[in-house]
Amino acid sequence: MEVLDAKRHKPLEGGASFTLSNRLFRGLWIVVWTLTARWTPPPLHAWRRFVLRSFGARVGRGVRLYGSTRVWYPPNLILGEGVLLGPGVNCYNQGTIAIGDRSVISQGAHLCASTHDISDPDFQLQLRPIAIGSRAWIAADAFVGPGCVVGDGAVLGARAALFGKAEPLTVYRGNPAQPIKQRSFRPK
Amino acid sequence: MEVLDAKRHKPLEGGASFTLSNRLFRGLWIVVWTLTARWTPPPLHAWRRFVLRSFGARVGRGVRLYGSTRVWYPPNLILGEGVLLGPGVNCYNQGTIAIGDRSVISQGAHLCASTHDISDPDFQLQLRPIAIGSRAWIAADAFVGPGCVVGDGAVLGARAALFGKAEPLTVYRGNPAQPIKQRSFRPK
């Protein structure tokens, strides 16, 4: 779907970056989520999955997310089975955000799938999808920047800020995020 | 205007750091903003400019700010033409914050214009104005600390934390923020 409104797209002059139909859809989305989901107690994950799917998100079985979880645009969200989006997580998915099976995104994390072209005098918006593999952990308050790719089983520590690629089964920390060690699973 | 209440100013003992008239003014400000602006949909920038100016902020033409944008004390805010303060931006302007024409402060950024004297047994509050030039970009969730000066066209990347001076047309990243490259504009 074409959502960027190229003709009017001059952020510095106040023109909207998105089409009118996109903006109306999102207005409706915010109203519906606020009225039907934002205040719901934690255990009602099935209801919130239903609301999110109704607006076009692809949501796997057993996904858990909270009333305080924020999704900018449901059609740009793809969640595998058993994904957890904690309280206060901000999916700023102007570009698509895809998250693989059983990955955990902890409280307050921010996934930001767009940026601006800083060499463009019009400061044009750029969509940069985020792809997170399976069994990854984005810990509390961490930031995953535009265009990031996070490998299977990777860990981005609390408050870390990632701006590139996270290798599979590797633990990252800091801002900007640096690899600090390998991750391995004990036999069950 | 003298807002610090020097006679009573002992933060560790619970005395208020600001005069009674300042505190009453801010109480009124919070109530009025909450009732008239916080819930307003994004396009109503003109109305929110009006509310902000009514409380003493100097707000240039075409400024955009959102219902979730927070301003601690409007008289300490100076915004040039076309400035954008995104959703959730926190202008903690106990000291003055001035922002030049067409600068963009993205979602969730925090501008903090005060600190405490850590050598003072009374932990006295210190006001440290922030000055941001024109065409600068403070990206999502970035932090601009007390006393910072940001040059024209400088970029502070997402989640970066600045504690000193940002040179013009220079891109900074990380916490603490470090320069990573120069910025130049393509011809239009």
Added chain:
Amino acid sequence: MEVLDAKRHKPLEGGASFTLSNRLFRGLWIVVWTLTARWTPPPLHAWRRFVLRSFGARVGRGVRLYGSTRVWYPPNLILGEGVLLGPGVNCYNQGTIAIGDRSVISQGAHLCASTHDISDPDFQLQLRPIAIGSRAWIAADAFVGPGCVVGDGAVLGARAALFGKAEPLTVYRGNPAQPIKQRSFRPK
């Protein structure tokens, strides 16, 4: 008190990490705080201390905290005399958080006393208490990670993220936090 529910404790499969009685208690806590305290104006510290103590927190004389301060589980909170928890502070005290006399935790700081075992295929939750000494300052938006120990008079700068030990009378900055100088008090 045993709050972790070991039998069902498999975060990746959606089982609750805490006992039913713990979850009901916290549900009641959130409802009561929202109705009686969240909206209260800043000067009503004595009332908010009363509410917090009623749910089992140990709160010293003269403690100040705000309606927007968040406490996950009051029985796991120990505050010395004159402690200040600023607006928006997040005490995520799944493990115990103890803070010594006259320490200041500024606006938006996040104290996070738990983590997950990243080598465990079940991703088990781990409680890691936080201990902060007296006259310490955790500045705006800083993060104190699981298991951290902060010495008397230490300073964690704005937005800094601590993952280990902060020595007494030492100033830290950055993410991850690094020591940058000593702190000393002027004679009064």
